[in-house]
Amino acid sequence: xxxxxxxxxPQGIAEENIKEFCESPIVNEVIVLTDKDEIQLxxxxxxxxxxxxxxxxxxxxxxxxxxxxxxxxxxxxxxxxLGKNALERFLQIAQQTxxxxxxxxxxxxxxxxxxxxxxxxxxxxxxxxxxxxxxxxLFFNKKICFEALNNSKIHFRFAGLYHLRLSIxxxxxxxxxxxxxxxxxxIIDKRKSGEKQFDYVDPxxxxxxxxxEKVCSIYLEKIGALIKPNLNDVEFDEDFDxxxxxxxxxxxxxxxxxxxxxxxxxxxxxxPFNLIIIDNQSTDKTTEIIDSFVKKDKRIIHIVPSRNDLxxxxxxxxxxxxxxxxxxxxxxxxxxxxxxxxxxxxIVSEFYKQKCAMLIGSYTMxxxxxxxxxxxxxxxxxxxxxxxxxxxxxxxxxxxxxxFYTPILRKIGVPNTxxxxxxxxxxxxxxxxxxxxxxxxxYLCRRWQDNTDASLSVEKINTNNLYKDKLRTIEIxxxxx
Numbered sequence: 001x002x003x004x005x006x007x008x009x010p011q012g013i014a015e016e017n018i019k020e021f022c023e024s025p026i027v028n029e030v031i032v033l034t035d036k037d038e039i040q041l042x043x044x045x046x047x048x049x050x051x052x053x054x055x056x057x058x059x060x061x062x063x064x065x066x067x068x069x070x071x072x073x074x075x076x077x078x079x080x081x082l083g084k085n086a087l088e089r090f091l092q093i094a095q096q097t098x099x100x101x102x103x104x105x106x107x108x109x110x111x112x113x114x115x116x117x118x119x120x121x122x123x124x125x126x127x128x129x130x131x132x133x134x135x136x137x138l139f140f141n142k143k144i145c146f147e148a149l150n151n152s153k154i155h156f157r158f159a160g161l162y163h164l165r166l167s168i169x170x171x172x173x174x175x176x177x178x179x180x181x182x183x184x185x186x187i188i189d190k191r192k193s194g195e196k197q198f199d200y201v202d203p204x205x206x207x208x209x210x211x212x213e214k215v216c217s218i219y220l221e222k223i224g225a226l227i228k229p230n231l232n233d234v235e236f237d238e239d240f241d242x243x244x245x246x247x248x249x250x251x252x253x254x255x256x257x258x259x260x261x262x263x264x265x266x267x268x269x270x271x272p273f274n275l276i277i278i279d280n281q282s283t284d285k286t287t288e289i290i291d292s293f294v295k296k297d298k299r300i301i302h303i304v305p306s307r308n309d310l311x312x313x314x315x316x317x318x319x320x321x322x323x324x325x326x327x328x329x330x331x332x333x334x335x336x337x338x339x340x341x342x343x344x345x346x347i348v349s350e351f352y353k354q355k356c357a358m359l360i361g362s363y364t365m366x367x368x369x370x371x372x373x374x375x376x377x378x379x380x381x382x383x384x385x386x387x388x389x390x391x392x393x394x395x396x397x398x399x400x401x402x403x404f405y406t407p408i409l410r411k412i413g414v415p416n417t418x419x420x421x422x423x424x425x426x427x428x429x430x431x432x433x434x435x436x437x438x439x440x441x442x443y444l445c446r447r448w449q450d451n452t453d454a455s456l457s458v459e460k461i462n463t464n465n466l467y468k469d470k471l472r473t474i475e476i477x478x479x480x481x
Contacts, residue, residue: 004028005087006068010053011036012077018045024087028068033058056160059149066142070094073138075161079185080136086181090139099175100144100168103134107183115183121462123174126472128219128393130162130212133465134174137182144168154218159211166219209382216394217387225479229389231434233355238407242326243271244348245406249315250334251280254289256446261293261300263337267344274299276322278315281308313414313421320409330403331422335446338401339364343442347403350438357408357433358426360399363443370444377441389430393472396465398426401443408433420468427475 007021011034021030022045031046033053048065050058053075062071070091074080083089086104094102105119120133148167156163165174220226246264250257264275279287279302287304294300305318320329330347332338343361351359362379366372380399382391392398402422412428415421429435456464 004068004070005091006031006066006071007074008033008048008062008066008071009074010034010077013074014079017080020082021087026087026091031065033062052157052160054159054161055157056152056155056163059145059160059164063142063145063149069142071140071142073140073161074136075134075138076136076184078136081183081185083179083181083183089177089179089181090137093175093177094139094141097175098141098144098172100141100148100172101165101174102139102177103174104137104177104179104181106135106137107180109183109185117180118184118458119178119462120176121466121469122176123169124469124473125169125173125223126393126469126474126476127169127173128166128216128472128476129396129469130159130216130394131396132469134165135182136184138165144171147171156211156215158208159215162212163215163218166215167222170219170222206381212394213382213387213391217390220390220393220476220479223476224481225476226390227431227479229385229387229430229434230432231385234357234405234408234434235355236327236352236405238327240325240327240406241272242274242324244269244273244328244330244344245319245322245324245326246273246275246330246332246344247278247316247319247325248275248332248334249278249280249312249319250282250286250290252282252284252286253334254282254285256335257286258289258293259337260332260334261290264332264344265293265297265299266341267338268341269345269348271345271348273326273344274301274324276301276303276319276325278310278318279304280310280315281305309416311416311418311421313418313424314416316414316421317416320404320406320414325406327406328403329406329409331401333400333445335448336363336400337370337444337446339442339444343401346438346442347401350436351403351405354436355434356436357405358429359403359436359438360426361401361403361438361442362440363400363445364441366444366446368446368448370446373447378445379439380437381439383435383437388435389427392427392430393475396468397423399437400445402426404429417467419464420471423468424471427471431475431478 005027007027007030009032011032018030021027031048033048033050035050048061107115108118110116148171277290290302294302301324328348328351364372364377415424
């Protein structure tokens with residue numbers, strides 16, 4: 001059966017799901033993957049003993065036991081239902097495109113048991129992050145998988161599937177089918193978007209992340225995009241009247257802006273600093289609150305731009321272009337605060353110590369009352385002097401607070417967006433300059449209902465991820481000679 005499909009399912013899939021595959025005329029065989037010595041299955045269902053679901057050994061077993069030209073790998077043990085002719089559609093498009101890996105949009109039941117659409121985004125050369133969402137059904141061309149791996153002798157406990165899809169991507173990018181071919185009947189992870197986004201820095205996932213980093217570096221080297229970090233010292237040779245400027249873009253943050261301002265004004269330093277607030281046409285009491293502080297403290301520069309098209313990045317650009325902007329421009333979001341009165345002194349001192357163009361700190365997640373909440377301290381240990389710029393392409397963020405040597409930031413410019421502008425700067429700066437790190441908490445990041453990323457729709461998450469993948473694409477293309 002030349003074009004039949006072999007289906008690989010993890011242990012725990014409901015019998016009705018297995019039956020649905022078995023009854024399909026184009027399914028050659030259904031194989032269950034398990035780490036158990038014995039499980040109860042129907043007589044006509046084969047079982048494969050594996051170590052870890054996404055390990056290199058599991059991938060090897062799948063390829064060895066696949067007796068078809070194509071195979072489907074279901075990656076979760078959640079219940080599902082196939083759309084009409086879904087398998088036929090996967091197979092048809094696989095044959096037409098000759099793609100090595102295909103994935104489709106899907107539907108899922110929400111918390112109220114209502115079926116909703118879950119669209120995905122197109123894969124691009126910059127889609128190298130290890131959490132790229134493919135859904136739960138991955139459709140593979142076996143021949144291309146063999147060619148992509150090319151008898152690879154590298155084995156991974158956790159990153160085998162990641163290694164396979166990046167290896168395939170060196171030949172042909174995974175293909176997105178913009179059709180809803182299946183429905184997930186139960187939601188495995190019910191956390192909100194803002195609760196999921198820090199999984200990649202969770203210490204308990206450290207071993208997994210180190211494997212992912214190695215796989216990503218292998219891929220970047222294959223496509224000619226692996227770079228050596230620039231560790232040359234930055235010379236702070238331009239003169240400024242003010243040593244540091246804290247920059248706060250703000251719009252309609254009447255509940256938090258006063259805390260942020262006080263956090264800056266309370267800083268104890270051995271150098272002069274100011275606070276530049278870009279008030280992006282607030283319509284609540286934010287402007288009044290800022291003005292009340294301006295009357296009392298001459299260090300505050302209150303700017304209300306005339307433009308109505310500024311995102312956070314555009315506000316930053318206004319701030320760094322101001323004639324009173326200091327030698328170092330330091331970030332503070334309008335709903336966050338510095339952890340201690342020594343934060344600004346620490347940042348500037350580390351600039352001179354590490355001689356870098358950009359400095360990134362670590363922060364503690366808190367509730368609105370500034371009480372620590374899980375995951376607590378966010379330390380981006382994935383950044384190393386040896387491989388930071390490359391590993392930065394694998395993850396979605398670099399940390400906070402961010403600070404910059406102003407002349408270099410003025411030279412590069414800040415993208416006029418309200419999402420990802422900091423990540424864009426980190427990628428671009430790391431390509432040409434040294435980035436320094438502070439691996440201790442100096443910043444409190446407050447989580448509350450008005451956070452822009454607290455709870456996002458699928459569509460908004462897709463928009464954000466698509467933009468960051470595009471930034472990665474730009475960076476990778478700039479590296480390939």
